[in-house]
Amino acid sequence: MSTxxxxxxxxxxxxDPLPDDTQKYFDACHEKLGMIPNVLQAYAFDIxxxxxxxxxxxxxxxxxxxxxxxxxEMIAVVVSSINxxxxxxxxxxxxxxxxxxxxxxxxxxxxxxxxxxLSDRHRTMLxxxxxxxxxxxxxxxxxxxVLRQAGFSDRDIWDIANVAGFFNMTNRVASATNMxxxxxxxxxxx
Numbered sequence: 400m401s402t403x404x405x406x407x408x409x410x411x412x413x414x415d416p417l418p419d420d421t422q423k424y425f426d427a428c429h430e431k432l433g434m435i436p437n438v439l440q441a442y443a444f445d446i447x448x449x450x451x452x453x454x455x456x457x458x459x460x461x462x463x464x465x466x467x468x469x470x471x472e473m474i475a476v477v478v479s480s481i482n483x484x485x486x487x488x489x490x491x492x493x494x495x496x497x498x499x500x501x502x503x504x505x506x507x508x509x510x511x512x513x514x515x516x517l518s519d520r521h522r523t524m525l526x527x528x529x530x531x532x533x534x535x536x537x538x539x540x541x542x543x544x545v546l547r548q549a550g551f552s553d554r555d556i557w558d559i560a561n562v563a564g565f566f567n568m569t570n571r572v573a574s575a576t577n578m579x580x581x582x583x584x585x586x587x588x589x
Contacts, residue, residue, distance in 0.1 A: 406437045408577035411444035418446055424453070434581045436490065438569075441578055459562050465555040466524075466562070469498040473521065474528045474562045476508040481532045484570035489580035491566075523549040527556075528563040 417425065421443065425435050442449040460471050472494040479487035488509050496505035507515035512525050527546055530538060546556050572578070 406441045406579065411441070413440060413443035414446055417443065421446055421449065437579060437581050438486065438490075438573070441576065455565065459558070459565050464558045465552055466558050469495065470521070470524060471558070471562050472498055473508060473512075473525065474559060475566045476505070477512050477525045477528050478532050478563050478566040479570050480509055480512070481529060482567065482570035482574070484566075484573050486573040486578045486580045487566060487570055520549045520551075524551070524559055527559055531560060531563040532567055 414421075416422070425439065428435050428439065439449065439453065442452050460468070460475075464471070466474075472491050475487060475491040476495050479491060492505045492509050495508055496502045499505065504515055512522075512529075517525070523545055527538075527542060530542060543553075543556055546559070547553075551559070
């Protein structure tokens with residue numbers, strides 16, 4: 400499947416036919432997003448892996464949290480920027496643009512979050528996500544204390560760490576398999 404716009408460079412075809420629950424999920428994605436994200440199609444060669452991926456993603460990115468959906472997407476973009484993950488930068492950059500209503504913010508986070516006009520809360524959150532990504536072994540209680548001073552609860556810190564950790568994993572899988580974002584993401588919310 401190594402075409403310019405293929406899902407991945409690996410030859411792992413989707414299960415055919417998809418189980419009813421999976422087809423309903425894909426239909427809901429298409430209705431809401433106007434597409435089925437290529438990452439879902441990539442995982443659909445193994446429904447158990449797809450379900451594990453979507454279960455964790457949906458819990459981290461959509462479930463109740465002290466972090467807003469925008470904050471979680473900002474973490475995804477900053478981690479993906481550090482890891483140079485083309486798929487996630489494109490897809491989650493579009494989400495930041497949509498949720499913030501600010502195309503410039505999405506681009507700044509992709510290139511260098513430090514140039515963005517961020518609140519102290521957001522800068523502290525993104526600094527922590529950067530540290531987790533680059534040098535997680537150096538995280539200490541003082542780092543968590545800085546987050547608490549910025550207004551984050553211990554549950555929020557857990558969520559920041561888990562969102563950053565999830566995107567560090569998915570960035571590596573996307574890069575290793577040459578996963579490509581849907582073309583539609585490139586023009587969204589600009």
